[in-house]
Amino acid sequence: MRIGIASGKGGTGKTTVATNLARVAALEGRTVAYLDCDVEEPNGQIFLRPEVAWRRPVTLPVPRVDAEACDLCGLCGEICEFSAIVPVGTKVLVFPQLCHSCGGCRLVCPQKAITESPREVATLSGGDAKGVQYLQGLLNIGEAMSPPVIRALKAVAPPAELVIVDAPPGTSCPVVEAVGGCDKVVLVTEPTPFGLHDLELAIETIGALGIPCEVVVNRAGSNMEATRELCAGRGVEIAAELPDSRSIAEAYSRGEMAVEADPDFRDRFVALLRRIEGPR
């Protein structure tokens, strides 16, 4: 089973939920893979602490123009939606960081003046984390295009009984790419106005993708009514309410996992995993 952990709002506890679910599954002796798809800032490693065994670059094809062959017809600039290739004056400028690697410019060039060369944008890495197969992608500094990196990371995921996909925050393309192919999505929220606002957007997004979803409320305490009302109104069930806990916050600040710091949280995550997976 493949479970996506997403949120809408950042900082609600996606990585906390994702890493703890992966760890309880591994403690039960099951094969589990954890994919950190937050490729701008993958931080599952802080908690799972993998021994990194491999690294490999992610490259994207970008156009290269042969100035000798180019007759400045301008068709490449017309087909590009992203201003990544721009005929101006007596040359054709290429802006690799804007290129979405569609290959359109190469196809339309009547002079066959455009070839593609690989450009390194990110690094994938992975290794064992006490029984969890840890994988992450990390964009190079200055790079902005995460969906192709997430796609590359998913493509190298090893087979496992349980795959946990830790999605980036938000509701845009990187999230859609990360949760694509998941059997279920868990939306992690917090009982604050911002958490509620972004949860609503996230429920809509996941609904539009046709993936079943459930909600986990992190740092739950007072002010739960609005979140419960929203979920009831949208027909989305709350799978768990994880209580606001000083001792868990302290463990977190030391990079420790909730399920290892507190037996009560371990029970909660075991129950949450059972519930998400359903009868096996």
Next chain:
Amino acid sequence: MAEGSKIAVTSSGPSLDAPMDERFGRCPCFVIVDAGATVVDPVENPCATQGHGAGIQAAKLVAEKGVGVVLTGRCGPNASDTLEAAGVTVVTGCSGTVREALDAYNAGKATA
């Protein structure tokens, strides 16, 4: 007048008395003047609301209008590369109204 002798000022509106907009790619308007500071072409900037590559498209636009000099507050690297390739000179750090920016530029040029 010869192509390239026109000046484009990044502006919040279409007149000489409009306050400048300090951004190049996403300014609402380019006020284009000839050597005598007569407005020849106030151009609405269609790139102002564009998600990506606004500076590049705006640079192409002013180059196609026959502009030789751009007066603006700041200009990003992609727009700057495009303007350079098109042979357009960029003057950054300009402020005030469009007229004030032109006066300052012309005064600076006079003493240069």
